[in-house]
Amino acid sequence: MQCKVLSVLLKEQGYRVFTANDGARGVAMYVKYKPDLVLMDINMPIMNGYEAARKIKSLSQDNSLCPLIFITSMDTDKAFIECVDAGGDGILVRPFSPEVFKAKIKSIQRISDLYGQVKILQQEQQKDAELAEQLMSGVIEARNFSLDRIGIIKRPAALFSGDIQLTALSPNGDVNVMLGDFTGHGLRSSIGAIPLAETFRAMTKKGFSLFEIINQINQKLYNLLPADLFLAAGFASISSHDKSVYVFNAGLPDAYLFSEQGKIKHQISSSHPPIGVLPKLLPDSKLTIYGIEESDRMVLISDGIVEARNEQGEMFDFDRFEQAAIHGVINHTVSESVLKAVNDFCQAMPQEDDISLIDIPCGGWEHILVASQGITNISADQLDDIYISKDPAWHWQLTLSGKRLASINPIPMAMNQINEIEGHADHWQSLYSILTELFVNALDHGVLGLSSNLKANADGFSQYYKERELRLGNLEHGFIDLQISHYPLLKGGRVMIKIQDSGQGFDIKKYYEKRVNKPTNKLELSGRGIELVEQLCDSLDFQDNGKVVEASYVWAS
Template sequence: MPSSKNLVLIVDDSKVQCKVLSALLEEDNYRVIVANDGATGVEMFITHQPDLVLMDVNMPIMNGYEATRRIKAMSGVGNLAPLMFITSMGSDESFINCVEAGGDSILVRPFSSAVFKAKIKALQRISDLVEQVKSLQHEQKNDAELAEKMMSEVIESRNYGLDRIGVIKKPAALFSGDIQLSALSPNGNIHVLLGDFTGHGLRSSIGAIPITETFRVMTKKGFSISDIIMQINSQLYTLLPGDLFFAAGFACISEHEKSAYVLNAGLPDAYLFNEQADIKHQFSSKHPPLGILPEILSDVQLDIINIHPHDRLVFLTDGIIEARNQEGEYFGSQRFETAVKEGVIEGDIAKNIQKKLADFCKNTEQEDDISLVDIPCCSWINNNDITVISSNLSDELSELDNSLSIPLAWSYHLHLTGKLLKNTNPIPLVMNQINDLEGAGEHWQSLYTILTELFVNALDHGVLKLDSALKNSPEGFSSYFNERTQRLNLLQENKQGNAHEDFVRISLQYYPLFQGGKMLIKIKDSGVGFNVLKVIKTNSQLLNTGMSLSGRGINIVDQLCDTLEYQEDGTLVIASYIWRNKQVLD
């Protein structure tokens, strides 16, 4: 027997038929309400939301077909009540009309009470299934909302610079197929990603969490933006089904190099705007979306652009320029550029874009996820993050070291040659070893900066014989890195047995001190060397005048290190880095 909660609406202009049907239903513990015309039946359906509906065809005011169409139009919103026509018309045309109006079943008079109750049981099974579906949909909705909240917390709340980076995120469904990521590299560079998976909704976001973890972990470990792009592409190629891919824009903003490194892989054009809202550069897509090819195309290079303090880099997804108004017109690139320029002048790009989109689209249904990131190109470097060893601390720790004759705790050596110099970034590998041996610590960020600058100098100026003066102009940066890529490719062609072998050798020696520690760093390269004093003097003069875009890295290294010296005609650099433990500083 059904429980007393089950309610049946009978819509029939015959009061006798209503009484008969009501009596049969009440025998099976149904509650019954009655309407004697189609219009009243529609009103009672809205008011009472019955579990089953029994509908006559020929009635005054509104016939059963029209009443059924109106009820079924509303049923999809929240009440999918099964509806059965009860009629004296048994023709084929009558059956077709009942089905086309939305009836779920038909019962032709005359009929026995047993047949009627059997039909009601069949309808009840449909009603029960509908309730189960509604319950499952409710649970699914709750689960989806919880999953979306968790994903948002995992992905967005841990982004770096949330108070500085302008963001628009407006999903077309509960789940967004767009993701925005930002993270701080140990050397102070900012890595940013805006990505757009195919489509929108839960399916389109399946790669978001693994991409997020890869991006953040590799950035934290000091991998370059190029290494991160290659790893994410490989990961997505393995992870995603064939019809799902990932259009993405990547940027590394290096304030101390005054440069931005950008790759657009399948997104609409990205932009670099200056303080006057002029477009300094447009970054068109240079690579297919990630996840399509097993490897990044070898001939595709990052765009390397000189940046100034008030420049802003803007990435967007196609949901913005393909947003449509009620006339079907696209928002388009021109409106977007105009809106960004106004936003630069008003001081809030994201807010202005959202306003312009709302005014343009009005109440038009959103068809795709809408996302944007607006990244400032200055004031990321916090001088307080650079711990410069004071002379007093240096003397104190050196005296402690000498007086106690602190023994060497461990040493680490890495020798890279030929092809490995092209394909391997050794600094994250070295830092992983240090973290495994000594645990995490804020002081390792300064060590990362030291190692990175010294290794890059050894590779670029020692092995590759590149002249840093090439970088002393905005155009020079691009020329410098193009030449660097060409010379790295030539390293693969060295044959075994060559008299001259290209190499860089890294050696570390760690001495634990009572109040902290000391790392002795030696980096040797196969270059021909250089006049150390002349180069340092030239760099110092250019830096003092603000004319040099190069040489800044070694200046930072000199501040971070206790001692820094070049030997063997500049092919060997020896640096010592001394730090106090955090609790001592506190």
């Protein structure tokens, strides 16, 4: 009788009503009809109301909220508590009036509707997060350089990772790498990923130094991100040319430089607050420089690795990481070895933070430049045009003096002008290398008076650049004048470069005699820049005891 009365009242509220005489039948009907509301008596045959309610709630976990109201005559605290424990969303104690029943149904339906709206919002948020993850993986990190050689672990704690790995190739052949860990994890933690990636790639492509890139990223994230959101990051630049790696650790766990045998050659701790915390990098901030061998490996990790926990609450920590990494270095499987070690240690424990690693080989990055060999395809008449032409299509000049030499890199500025006027072309990479080598030569050996003898071996590069930083910091006088002139040809062109510095010059004759008499089996780490420029240029001429250099770069379409 009670069931029929309630059915009538529910139909008056617009519901379609299905009834069952026992708990087991009620569960079966729930599975079949997926109702919007369930009314449940406590005392029923086969399966009582508590058991049926628990079964129904377990079946509805992945669906929208289905409110469940217990109808009972047991007006006791114990009955009320047991109804809630069984999953009941409400309880009605008989007897009650039709008006009270209808009011209860409206109230519980209002809650159900609100839950449905929240569910929709969650689904939309999930879609947004999935789209953002696709953007991160498909647009940002998929554009990374040399994914086939650089080992990467990326395992997010949530759908969207707050960690980001970036790799890019500089025009001079250096490989820039960054591992970043935004505060927390999830969608909010990665709102800076796109501007970070674009700044890193664009500045690397234009030839800015790693320190200039870090400084610009810091300013951009400081201005863009809220105060409680910042980026712990490790940066490394692998220079096969210099046989050196330049490292900057800002808030990440220690970075590692391994030998081929798995020996830890250097362990680089954080020396700066995370990126984006301060408006400017600390005044004494600088890159740390280490000499490298071809077979060395650089490894950067996020704190999600060393802070991973097992069931006993122990952290994975640095000792276990180092053991796994050493095993991986020896077997050329750093990423796989570290990830397996973390998985074996944590077992079924839920992941608390994003886990990331970058493993970079230090050798094999020698850059293949587009040399000016195309000049052999230029006709004799065109060669005459090259050297007879007196008026360039355009001329660009910049003079830097004093402290400006220590703070401004003119090469990206020059290359930006060339690309703006002439458009992008592959052979500009060779021109970038020529400009860089000649400018650095004028600054280091001319203005700063540094000796190439410091670079007699790989470790000497580190000493060389420490002395370079010291002299740049104390630089008050001196100048470098850079001039670029462009002469277009019918099929190709010529760029004339002239660089003058205020240094003491050098004995050009002695330099070339030393090169001629150098043993063929002896590896010289200094002087290779000039040899590279000679290979790329049509002509290279030192004047005024080396204080002026003129270079001609010619290419054919």
